[in-house]
Amino acid sequence: MSFASLNLAAPLLNALEAAGYEKPTPIQASAIPAVLAGRDVMACAQTGTGKTAAFLLPTLQRLETRRAPAGRGPRALVLTPTRELATQVRDAASVYAKGLPHLRFGTIVGGVPYPPQEKLLMRPLDILVATPGRFLDHMERGRVDFSRLEVVILDEADRMLDMGFLTDVERIMAATPATRQTVMFSATFEGRIATLAGRLLKDPERIRIAATEAQNAKIAQHVHYVSDVAQKKAMLMALLNEDAMGQAIVFTGTKHGADRLATAIGQNGHTAAALHGDMRQGARNRTLAQFRAGTVRVLVATDVAARGIDVAAISHVFNYDLPRSAEDYVHRIGRTGRAGQSGSAVSFALRAEHGALKRIERFTGQPIPVRVLAGFPVTEASAQGAKGAAPAGRGRPQRSGDRNRAGRPEGAPGGGRGFARRSQERDGRAPAGRARLESIGG
DNA sequence: AAAAAAC
Numbered sequence: 001m002s003f004a005s006l007n008l009a010a011p012l013l014n015a016l017e018a019a020g021y022e023k024p025t026p027i028q029a030s031a032i033p034a035v036l037a038g039r040d041v042m043a044c045a046q047t048g049t050g051k052t053a054a055f056l057l058p059t060l061q062r063l064e065t066r067r068a069p070a071g072r073g074p075r076a077l078v079l080t081p082t083r084e085l086a087t088q089v090r091d092a093a094s095v096y097a098k099g100l101p102h103l104r105f106g107t108i109v110g111g112v113p114y115p116p117q118e119k120l121l122m123r124p125l126d127i128l129v130a131t132p133g134r135f136l137d138h139m140e141r142g143r144v145d146f147s148r149l150e151v152v153i154l155d156e157a158d159r160m161l162d163m164g165f166l167t168d169v170e171r172i173m174a175a176t177p178a179t180r181q182t183v184m185f186s187a188t189f190e191g192r193i194a195t196l197a198g199r200l201l202k203d204p205e206r207i208r209i210a211a212t213e214a215q216n217a218k219i220a221q222h223v224h225y226v227s228d229v230a231q232k233k234a235m236l237m238a239l240l241n242e243d244a245m246g247q248a249i250v251f252t253g254t255k256h257g258a259d260r261l262a263t264a265i266g267q268n269g270h271t272a273a274a275l276h277g278d279m280r281q282g283a284r285n286r287t288l289a290q291f292r293a294g295t296v297r298v299l300v301a302t303d304v305a306a307r308g309i310d311v312a313a314i315s316h317v318f319n320y321d322l323p324r325s326a327e328d329y330v331h332r333i334g335r336t337g338r339a340g341q342s343g344s345a346v347s348f349a350l351r352a353e354h355g356a357l358k359r360i361e362r363f364t365g366q367p368i369p370v371r372v373l374a375g376f377p378v379t380e381a382s383a384q385g386a387k388g389a390a391p392a393g394r395g396r397p398q399r400s401g402d403r404n405r406a407g408r409p410e411g412a413p414g415g416g417r418g419f420a421r422r423s424q425e426r427d428g429r430a431p432a433g434r435a436r437l438e439s440i441g442g
Numbered sequence: 443a444a445a446a447a448a449c
Contacts, residue, residue: 082446110448133448163446253444277446303445324444 006032009061011099016057019095025050030207031183032058040182040204042197044189049209051185052092052308055153056127059183060097063126066150073121073145074106074128077152077176079135079169081159083109083281084288085308086129089155093127103127110134111281118143132160132168139175146176154200156307157186158193166192173200187327219337222371223347223357225378232348233261235376236318237268239346240298246315247291249335250300253321261320262300272298275305306331312338319347322356326363 002023003016024032027045034041035058045051059076068075080086090107097103106120108130117134121143138144152173154160160169173182182201186193189208197204226232240248250265252258255276265272273287273296290296292311299305300320306328317336323329329347336343347368349357361367372378 131447135448137448159446165447168447255445306445328445 001029003057007036008032008057009064011064012057012061012096015096015098016053018098021053025054026209027051027207028054028057030209031055034205034207035059035181035183036061038062038181040201041184041207042189042201042204043183043185043207043209045185045187045207045209051155052089052310053096055155055183055185056089056093056096059127059151059153060093060100060103062151063103064100068124068126069148070124071145071148072124073148074125075148075150076127077149077172078127078129078155079132079153079160079172080129080155080308081131081163081165082304082307083111083131084284084304085156086131087285088308088310090127090129093129105129108135108138109281111284121145124148132165132172136168136172139172144175149176149180151181151183152176153183153185155185157184157196158188159307161192161196166196169196170199187331218342219333219345220342221333221345221347221366222369223349224371224373224376225354226348226350226376228350231376232320232350233264235348235373236320237265238373238375239316239318240265240268240270244315246297247294247311247313248298248316248318249305249309249314249332250298250318250320251306251323251332252300252302253324255302257321258300258302262298265298265300270298271296272300275299275301277302277304303328303332305335309335310338311335312341314338315341315343317343317345319345322347322349322353322360326356326360329360330364 003013003021006024006029008016027043027049031041031043031051031054035055043051043054045054055078063075078086078089080089086107086109090105093103093105097105103126104124105127106125106129108117108120108128110131110133117138120128121138135144154169157169160166182204184197184201184204189197224235226235236250239245250261252261255278258274258276262272262274273290275284275287275291279287287296287299288309291299294313303323306323314336317333319329319332323332333343333345336345347357357368
């Protein structure tokens with residue numbers, strides 16, 4: 001299977017080669033022909049499966065092949081849940097369309113001045129990437145012309161609904177031409193998503209990529225049990241000093257927590273910066289640009305950065321606080337192991353977070369190996385929660401290395417007692433389709 | 443009990 005066999009045009013194939021893409025991912029192999037054929041598509045795919053290219057490549061090809069009517073406004077509209085994701089999708093379109101220089105792209109997101117966006121909407125555009133709130137704002141001011149609109153793509157549709165964008169999305173969709181092509185991507189395909197898809201899509205091609213295929217095997221996951229926040233912090237600092245550490249994202253549960261931890265990491269001699277929704281958009285953009293450029297090595301972020309952010313040099317994702325939903329865990333760790341690189345996802349679990357950890361394991365169908373860090377002995381407070389995951393108090397604390405509690409390399413066949421045996425029994429056995437969105441701790 | 447997104 002190659003991109004050429006998907007009937008993509010030469011300029012796109014050249015751009016893909018230049019960008020180092022070798023062969024289509026499963027979602028790309030399924031979605032590209034369907035979108036090219038003009039079909040509506042409902043694709044269920046986790047993050048990190050190459051879904052941006054899966055909708056951009058065929059869309060670019062269709063825009064290139066079909067005659068553009070005169071007038072203004074977008075021919076393709078992509079809606080995304082966060083501003084950063086919108087910017088990233090637009091940038092990806094520019095990369096893939098390097099050989100199609102006449103195509104025009106733009107973004108419409110909140111937090112930035114209106115006048116440039118008004119000018120943008122007065123011009124003919126090929127692909128417009130937007131967050132729903134600001135875009136609807138422009139629509140209500142009568143500034144959006146949909147007469148040229150051919151295709152609408154809803155990226156991370158489940159996330160948009162979670163964020164309360166359902167009515168915004170429906171109002172936007174109601175204003176688009178009935179003849180449009182509609183493509184919807186979502187990590188889940190249940191409940192409200194299925195209802196929305198039923199209303200918006202016509203005879204859609206349904207694509208579902210199993211989680212086992214979607215999960216990036218190159219992400220090594222493990223968890224450290226910690227007895228208190230001070231130990232969590234000390235462990236993080238120790239890990240950040242390890243040689244294999246490239247760039248890292250550290251996720252926190254609160255915006256304030258992100259600020260405080262970024263300062264603390266900075267005091268420990270690393271270039272660190274916070275990223276969260278209370279920052280001004282200019283500061284958000286600057287921080288992300290510095291992180292991409294590598295001048296900031298450690299990004300301390302809330303879940304605003306959990307989805308979509310694509311930086312190849314991220315070697316480690318830390319869950320300083322475990323995420324609220326199991327699904328967010330999958331999205332967070334998907335920030336590493338990108339572009340063919342390997343990555344590590346390291347979580348810290350307080351006693352109070354062990355329930356959340358269990359739910360994450362149930363959601364992904366994979367146990368997360370427990371690791372003990374040299375210099376941080378297992379105390380009673382931290383070991384307690386290891387019940388059911390690993391026998392507490394057994395064995396010696398081991399050096400931070402690729403060993404689990406049973407002393408076997410991670411991923412090696414188990415057969416002993418305790419956690420390793422459970423790993424073997426459960427590893428990768430849970431069917432992907434069983435995964436459901438589960439709230440943690442609520 | 444938290445985060446995101448329009449002003």
